[in-house]
Amino acid sequence: MVSRVIPVEPFDLVIFGGTGDLTRRKILPALFRRYCAGQLPPTARIIGAARSEYDQAGYRDFAAIAIAEFSDLTPASEAKLGRFLECLDYVAIDAKGDRGWQELALKVTGNRVRAFYFSVGPGLFGALAQRIQSSGMANETCRIVVEKPFGHDLASAKALNKTLAAYFDEGQIYRIDHYLGKETVQNLMAVRFGNVLFEPLWNSNYVDHIQITVAETVGVGGRGGYYDKAGAMRDMMQNHLMQLLCLIAMEPPAKFEPDSVRDEKLKVIRALEPVEPHHIVRGQYLANADDKDEHPSYREAVGDPRSSTESYIALKTHISTWRWAGTPFYLRTGKRLVARSSVINVVFKEVPHAIFGQVAGDYANILTIRLQPDEGITMTVTIKEPGPGGMRLMHVPLDMSFAEALGPDGENPPDAYERLIMDVIRGNQTLFMRGDEVEAAWAWTDPVIAGWQARGDVPKPYDSGAIGPGDADQLMARDNREWRGIKP
Ligand code: NAP
Numbered sequence: 001m002v003s004r005v006i007p008v009e010p011f012d013l014v015i016f017g018g019t020g021d022l023t024r025r026k027i028l029p030a031l032f033r034r035y036c037a038g039q040l041p042p043t044a045r046i047i048g049a050a051r052s053e054y055d056q057a058g059y060r061d062f063a064a065i066a067i068a069e070f071s072d073l074t075p076a077s078e079a080k081l082g083r084f085l086e087c088l089d090y091v092a093i094d095a096k097g098d099r100g101w102q103e104l105a106l107k108v109t110g111n112r113v114r115a116f117y118f119s120v121g122p123g124l125f126g127a128l129a130q131r132i133q134s135s136g137m138a139n140e141t142c143r144i145v146v147e148k149p150f151g152h153d154l155a156s157a158k159a160l161n162k163t164l165a166a167y168f169d170e171g172q173i174y175r176i177d178h179y180l181g182k183e184t185v186q187n188l189m190a191v192r193f194g195n196v197l198f199e200p201l202w203n204s205n206y207v208d209h210i211q212i213t214v215a216e217t218v219g220v221g222g223r224g225g226y227y228d229k230a231g232a233m234r235d236m237m238q239n240h241l242m243q244l245l246c247l248i249a250m251e252p253p254a255k256f257e258p259d260s261v262r263d264e265k266l267k268v269i270r271a272l273e274p275v276e277p278h279h280i281v282r283g284q285y286l287a288n289a290d291d292k293d294e295h296p297s298y299r300e301a302v303g304d305p306r307s308s309t310e311s312y313i314a315l316k317t318h319i320s321t322w323r324w325a326g327t328p329f330y331l332r333t334g335k336r337l338v339a340r341s342s343v344i345n346v347v348f349k350e351v352p353h354a355i356f357g358q359v360a361g362d363y364a365n366i367l368t369i370r371l372q373p374d375e376g377i378t379m380t381v382t383i384k385e386p387g388p389g390g391m392r393l394m395h396v397p398l399d400m401s402f403a404e405a406l407g408p409d410g411e412n413p414p415d416a417y418e419r420l421i422m423d424v425i426r427g428n429q430t431l432f433m434r435g436d437e438v439e440a441a442w443a444w445t446d447p448v449i450a451g452w453q454a455r456g457d458v459p460k461p462y463d464s465g466a467i468g469p470g471d472a473d474q475l476m477a478r479d480n481r482e483w484r485g486i487k488p
Contacts, residue, residue, distance in 0.1 A: 005037050005038050005039050006039070007038060007039055007040070008039060008040065008041065008045060008113075008173070008422055008425045008426055009041070009112065009113060009150060009425070010112045010113070010243065011041075011044055011045070011113035011114070011115060011425045012044075012045045012047065012107075012108045012109075012112060012114050012115070013031075013045070013046050013047070013048055013111075013115045013116075013245030013421075013425070014042070014047045014108060014114075014115070014119060014137075014139055015027055015048050015049065015051070015117045015119055016045070016049050016093075016095065016117065016118050016120050016124070017048070017049075017050055017117075017118070017119030017129055017305050018048025018049050018050045018059070018090065018118040018119070018239075019048065019050040019052045019054070019062065019369040020050065020120070021039070023048065023066070023196070024066035024069070024231065025066070025069065025070050026070075026178075026415070026417045027117065027119060027417060027421070028066050028067055028068045028070075028422055029066065029067050029071040029077050029415075029417075030079070030415055030418040031046060031069055031084075031418075031421065032067045032079075032084050033071065033075070033414065033415065033418055034414075034418050034421070034422060035076070035080065035083075035084040035087070036076075036077045036080050036084075037414075038448075039422060040076065040084075040087070042083070043088060044087045045089060045108075046087050046088050046089070047089045047090065047091060047104065047107055047108070048062075048063075048088065048089070048090045048091075048101065049090070049091050049093040049095055049104060050092070050093065050094075051093065052092065052101075053419065054090045054092065054472075055090070055274060056088075056089050056090055056446060057205060058090070059087050059088060059089070059090030060085040063085060063088050064081060064085060065083065065408065066183055070328065073209075076366070077155060078434070085112045085246050088312075089107060091103050091104045091107065091125075092373075094466055095120065095124040095127045095128050096127050101131055101134075101135040101389035102135065102303055102326060103205070103231065104137070105135045105136055105137050110342055111140070113141065113425055113427075114139065114141070114142035114143070115142070115144070115145060115424050115425060116132055116139065116142065116143070116144045116145070116441050117144075117145040117421075117424075118139075118144060118145060118146045118147060119147055120147075121150070122146075122149065122150070122160060123126045125146060125160060125164060125172070126163040126164075126347075128132050128144075129144065129164055129167040129168065129169060129237050130162065130271065130361075131164070131353065132144070132167070137236075138167070138168070138434050139387070141174065141427070141439075142173075143168075143172045143173070143174055143424060143427065144164070144168055144173055144174065145170060145176060145421075145424055146173065146175050146176065147176055148175075148176060148177060148239055149230065149235070149239075150175055150227070150228070150232065150239075150433070151438070152234060152441060153208045153442055153445075153446050153449075154439060154443050154446050155348070155481060157438050157439050157441060157442045161435040161438070161439065164435075170276050170434065170435055170442065173435070174420075174423075174424050174429060174432040175432050175433040175434075175438060176420060176432065176433075176434070177239050177240060177243050177433055178417060178420065178430075179239075179240040179243055179244065179342075179371075179416070180243055180371070180416075180431040180432070180433075181415075181417065181418075181420040181423075181431055181443035182371055182416050183345065183375055183413035183414070183419075184242055184320045184369060184370065184371045184372075184374070184375040184376070184377075185244065185247060185371060186431070187346070187369075187375075187377070187488070188244075188247050188260075188369055189247060189256075190246065191369075191377065192252075193252050193253075193256075194210070196433045198367070199252065200345075201322045201348065203322075203324065203327075204323065204324055204325055204326045205349075206329040206348055206349055207327050207346060207347070207348055207349065208327070208348060208349045208350075208363065208481075209327055209328045209329070209330060209347050209481060210247070210248060210249075210327065210328075210329050210330070210332045210344070210345065210347070211329075211330045211331075211332075211344070211345040211480075211483065211485070212244050212245060212330070212332075212343075212344050212347050213332050213341065213343050213344075213345075213484075213485040214236060214240060214241060214332075214333040214339075214341075214342045214371075214410050214484045214485065215332075215333070215337040215339055215340065215341045215342070215485070216334065216335045216336045216337060216340055216466075217336065217337060217338070217339060217340045218234035218297075218299065218335060218336070218337045218340075218440070219285065219295060219298065219311070219335050219388040219464075220311065220335065221301070224254040224301050224302035224303060225302070226353050227302065227309070227311075228302040228307055228309045229309075230309075231309040231310045231311070231313075232310050232311055232312055232313040232334060232335070233310065233313050233445060233448065233449055234335055234445070234449070236313075236333040237313055237315075237331065237333060237445065238442060238445040239433075239441065240268065240403050241331045241333055242276070242334075242441045242444075243265070243433070244344060244371075245268065245329060246264075246265035246268045246269060246437075247265070248308060248346070249268045249319055249329070250264035250265050251264050251267065251322075251323070252264075252265065254320070257430065258292070258428065258429040258430045258432075259434075261430050261434075262429075262430075262434045262437060263426055266398045266424060266436055266437050266440055267321075268319060268321075269437060269440040269441055269444060270440055271319045271320045271321050271324075272317055272318075272319055272320075272444050273318045273319070273320055274444075274447060275315050275316070275317050275448050276316075276447075277317055277451055277452070277455070278316045279316040279317070279475065280310065280313065280314070280448065280452070281312075281313070281314045281315070281457075281460065281468075281469055281471040281472045281474075281475055282310035282313055282452065282457060282460065283310060283311065283312030283313070283314075283334060283459050283460045283461070283462045283469035283471075283472070284297075284298045284299070284307070284309070284310060284311050284312070284459040284460070284461055284462070285297065285298045285311050285312070285334075285335060285336040285463075286298075286461050286462065286463055286464055287300065287459075287460055287464060288336075288464040289463075291465070292433060295336070295464055297448065297464075298311045298335075298336075308456075308457070308459060309456050309467070310458070310459040311331065311334060311335045311336065311460070312332070312335065312337075312353060312397070312462060312469065312472075313331075313333060313334070313470050314330070314331070314333030314468065314469075314472035314475055315330070315332070315448075315475075316328050316330050316333035316475060316479075317329050317331070317333075328479065329483075330475070330476065330483070332372055332468065332472060332483065334462075334468050335393075336464045336465065337465070337466070337467060337468060337486060338465055338467055338486055339486045339487070340369075340372065340373065341372070341373070341485055341488075342370070342372045342416060342485050343366050343370050343371065343484075343485040344368070344369040344371070345364065345366055345369075345484045345485060346367040346368075347363050347365075347366050347369070348363065348364065348365040348366065348367070348379045348482075349363075350363065350364060351364060356393055358392055362380070362395055363380070363395075364380070364381070364382040365379065365381060365382070366378075366379070366484070367378060367379050367382040368380070368382075368397075368484070368485075374401060375400040375401075375413065376399065376488070377400045378397045378398065378400070379397070379398045380395050380396070380398075381396060381398060382394070382395055382396075383395075383396055395432075397432075400463055416436060419431070443446045447469055467483075467487070
């Protein structure tokens with residue numbers, strides 16, 4: 001099966017922070033892959049902008065190195081690299097000063113899509129927004145892309161929203177949560193709303209509970225300074241896991257249009273019950289016993305022997321709606337765990353009357369949505385054990401691995417950034433967070449953080465390369481349930 005690629009219209013994309021880590025690792029490789037797929041018009045202009053001194057040729061060299069490092073070049077794509085680099089330009093600019101703005105304004109011209117990617121720290125958002133306007137580059141259809149973190153609490157998110165709203169309409173602001181750009185995350189909506197099979201069962205009458213796991217094997221690495229101020233609650237739970245929860249739990253939107261979808265997501269966040277303190281487990285990873293130098297403890301990695309920031313969090317929450325009253329949602333995320341795995345499990349209730357007697361083992365029906373690695377969906381069903389000798393039942397997975405089912409398209413779905421940047425150019429905000437969504441997510445998160453700050457809560461230590469603190473298992477065991485998805 002070969003997917004249809006519809007080229008986007010000519011555009012100017014200015015990447016503020018054009019020399020930064022995100023640009024190197026994600027943005028430039030994503031643009032290159034879309035170019036190779038035939039989606040970028042040859043007249044596209046991509047302009048890096050940062051304080052470092054590069055001329056056009058120097059920036060093209062910089063981009064070529066980044067693409068070679070982060071793009072899995074093939075002979076076919078390598079042959080296209082030179083033409084892609086011709087789309088690239090660079091302006092040395094200071095977000096906080098006058099340098100470079102006139103030169104940039106001379107390059108961003110004509111009647112074409114204009115997008116400004118703020119791949120810089122949030123402290124520069126206001127200065128950039130103001131200078132885009134004052135240098136005359138803003139027009140009614142231009143758009144800005146802002147990266148996470150969008151604030152560190154409700155007050156700071158409100159302030160950022162207010163700053164951006166002074167220069168741009170909400171319809172021009174694209175707040176990225178790259179989880180929303182993942183193929184399977186959108187498949188979640190396709191599965192729910194494109195099939196008649198699931199939606200009638202998608203409620204507390206039939207769903208016992210839902211689990212969302214986002215497990216990472218990496219530690220904080222070089223991001224210790226930022227991470228120690230944020231922790232897993234702010235860095236992952238408030239955005240990525242919350243967004244997944246919204247897509248799983250939301251009502252069917254009237255249309256697949258930006259505000260229809262985002263209105264429904266917002267209702268979910270606003271219906272989330274506050275989390276009880278005894279329904280939260282925080283953890284902090286220890287050093288890897290075999291390899292302390294390569295994999296130090298969290299505290300060593302952030303350089304603070306007394307840090308009480310969590311690198312792991314597990315919690316249980318409820319959604320106060322008719323659909324979900326009584327169905328618990330269990331969410332967990334952590335670093336330095338045994339496997340890199342993002343997975344959602346929708347665990348259905350047992351049959352109301354067991355005519356075959358007790359079936360050994362697990363729940364009869366579990367819908368497992370794997371976001372990474374090996375994106376795909378599995379439905380566990382109950383069947384008869386083969387062979388004579390009575391009616392014994394067993395659980396088997398009906399597996400749909402996208403790589404197998406979709407051939408080459410399934411093996412290499414576009415990276416989240418590829419999809420999201422193309423959506424920006426096309427002007428489709430469906431997969432981007434609206435300002436009120438972000439604020440509602442912080443309004444739910446803030447009291448949780450304030451609670452453990454008030455109690456002087458200290459995270460539980462957990463072994464590197466394991467499954468997290470034992471208390472997280474207890475959180476489940478108290479409800480006669482267990483985590484699924486990652487195994488030691
Ligand atoms: P970074 O490597 O520190 O890059 C920051 C960029 O901003 C550099 O290009 C820097 O270039 C430029 N810059 C700094 N001050 C400037 C100024 N006054 N005027 C103009 N340019 C300036 O940061 P990053 O990791 O790429 O992250 C960028 C944003 O994306 C942050 O908000 C981060 O939270 C977010 N993010 C990053 C990742 C990731 O994987 N890296 C993932 C998710 C979100 P010069 O020094 O040349 O000016």
